[in-house]
Amino acid sequence: MKKRIIPIFVPHQGCPHDCIFCNQKKITGVSTNVTSLDVKNIIEEYLPTIDKDAQIEIAFFGGSFTAIDIDIQKSLLSVAKEYVDKGLIQDIRMSTRPDCIDEGILNMLKEYKVSIIELGVQSLDETVLVDSIRGHNADVVSQSAKLIQNSGIKLGLQMMVGLPSDSEYKCIKTAKKFIELNPECVRIYPTLVVKETGLEKLLDENEYKPFTLDESIKIVKKLLALFYVNNINVIRVGLQATDDIQVGKAVVAGPYHPAFRELVESEMIRDYLDYIIRKNKVTSNILINCNKKNISKIIGNKKSNSVYMKNKLGVTLKTQEDDINIDKLEIILDNENIIAINMKDMYKDLYNIYNL
Template sequence: MRDRYYKFSTYLKERFGERVHKVSVDANFSCPNRDGKISTKGCIFCNNEAFSLHTRTGGRGSSLEEQIRRGIEAAKKRFKAKKFIVYFQAYTNTYAPIDVLKKKYDVIKKFKDIVGLSIATRPDCIDEETLNLIESYKNNYEVWLEYGLQSIHNKTLKFINRGHTFEDFLKAVEITRKHKIKICTHIIIGLPYETKDMILETAKKMAHLKIESIKIHPLHIVRRTTLEKLFRQGKYTPLELNTYLDILVDFLAYLWPKTVIQRVGAYCPPNLLVAPLWILERNRVEKELEKRLIEKDYFQGKFY
């Protein structure tokens, strides 16, 4: 039977005919929301130690080439993958002069098994020159730009200190589409003061924009973040797994059926996670989601 939502693994098999694995790298970028250009505080949930495998494992010290080589070796052993997409994950991966960007992205050319390039950034850190550069990789690679948006609601974006607006995202989508580069949007479910209706408005907007791909994350509290302080002061309570699933099945039902779902859970190293602990059970989240979709007879795009 067909999956009830359009999984990234399915998309990759359709596109490449075999298993493709994403290798995450930390290319030593900074972020304008941390280095003082926009703010020094960062997003309230952000501790890049938790987001980036290589930041955790000393990637900031090892060269990009070394990180890719190690990532490929590990994925070959563990997943029997033969092809790879390099994912520039940590911090803001378009936030540097163009020659620096080119030098970093060009490292993928040294590896014959790399078939794709995925670049994570902020919607306010993109321009024509950078898009021209990224577009140039399309001749030989599958290319994605991943925009952290989290919510379409500006009052939420302000509260979580994103330092950009939903309108910035719309502008980024518009100029990215002129270059025919695929977009993956990062969304968070469970942000402070967001109701279920507000979250579903985000889903409906993504459907309306026919965003090519989405990563959906449950908000979780990581050590050494502003969100941790709010949690300790009793000002923020994370979602229970049941509530998350309840929102998630509806979220999927409102999406465009062709949007590829790259994630429905989150990863956080146990020593950095404060709450909720169900975040650590990634397989359980996926299994419970499947169950819930079947019980309700919901599928992606049901309400599109």
């Protein structure tokens, strides 16, 4: 069944904590200018555009939903619940901080039919949490995650790569701890330096250096291999492109790319093909029959994978569109040896290649 999301952005007029990467200004009282009427209007605008056989989800994005004034939470959720009760909407999702969850909040959210809560964890390394001014430690995350799962609500976790004091080792360690918490889904974001944040100040003072795009790709491909092998759904990699999310506008530095996930997955395919070519002593060419949706990932951004194969390995890389399942590849080596593989097996091999 197709899944469709009705996004409702709930920006805060203040937040319970000022993280170093965020530019929300703290004021007295935590509120939002989004009203129940806004929620209703957004839902009504989206519904006619969605196929009747789709599974529809209302998703409250934009901040720490459970940190908003409780009466406002109830007001916004009451509208969403009406559509669930009518059978027009199947799920209600929200994101929040790990230290803004307790049993009382969860009981209220269950009354309003909330089915998925994503925790903005960012990192489970204590030094990274302190240097990012997160305002809580790693234990709070595990406690909140267990409370959510015990309540019957599905758990999602979000992590950031490249925060102050971060490293590849710390990112991988965080991912492994995520796996232990067994979330329903995960999101991975490279850290970007946004205007008017503590991170921009550190950057200006040469006390913070963002990960480069290449560094971020090399780390995130290992995180994806970890999550995929452990059957955890990664629902987003990289920030969604908007008018503001561009270097030179709201973003002043950092590894931003509008197709970040494709860059990561393309390099994973390149690493796997490199392994196959060396293992099988390919000397001439490699032809891949694949679903048309995979062709750009196999060839690489600006043909980077093709160039790599030719320059580094002396092998010509070709693709051929086939009516093949998107999760499968048929690899023909030197016009004779055929390897049929599904993506899951490829991830298992990458898990070993990356020494995870």
